[in-house]
Amino acid sequence: MAVPQNKQELLDAIRTTYLKLAAGLASVPPERAHEMTLEGHAQGTQISVSDLVAYLIGWNLLVLKWSEGKAKGLPVDFPETGYKWNELGRLADKFYADHAGIAYADLLRQFADVHGLIVALVERGTDASLYRTLWYEKYTQGRMIQLNTSSPYANARGRLRKWKKANGIA
Template structure:
């Protein structure tokens, strides 16, 4: 799928990529979600499927937080307070920890809710706000949302499909 360049394409990319990911997630037995068998978001680390979903929720909620702060005229610490862009592995570990106590089905519901809130955010913005002005450095708001939603959903789906194939779960 091409990189979205307008509001409609961004919504489509999120809905399509998330729909495919959600289908993969729905077939995973709960008991297999906590074993750390996937390559982690930091070099040389392993993560569980639960961690992977926590990562997606974490980034989605961060996108919402950035927008809430920007809309309120407040300063935003990108990517997150206490983290720099070259520390995304540490931020991933924070997300794993933030959501580790949430059971699998509840975490999946939280991801659904986060995606719904992001889609509502996009709907509330004009195409001009999303794609015709810089929002963070050289990046538009639409591109920043895509970087942290549609693209990671595709990546996560690929990781899950590979994991399933290795375990003959397809």
């Protein structure tokens, strides 16, 4: 999928990749969702499908936090307070821990809910606010949203499909 260049393309990318990923996640048997057999976000690690969903929820929540802070004119810690961009493995571990022990069905609901909030955020924006003003360093708000929603959704879908095939899940 091409990199979105305007509000409508961003909405289409977020919705399309989410729907495809959500369908794949829905077909994972809940009893298999917590198996630590999926390639992790840090090289040489293993995570569960539930952890993958927690990771996506975590990034989506950060997008919302960044956007809310910026809208209020507050300083925003990118990527997250207490983390630097070269510590994304540690941040991923935080996302897994934040959602540990949550039933798979509940994680899927949380993911659907935060996805809805992301869509609403983009819908409130304009082409100008999303794509014509630098928002964080060299990135527009639309690009930062895409980098932390539709791109990871597409990546997660590929990883999930590979995992399902390797584990005989249709």
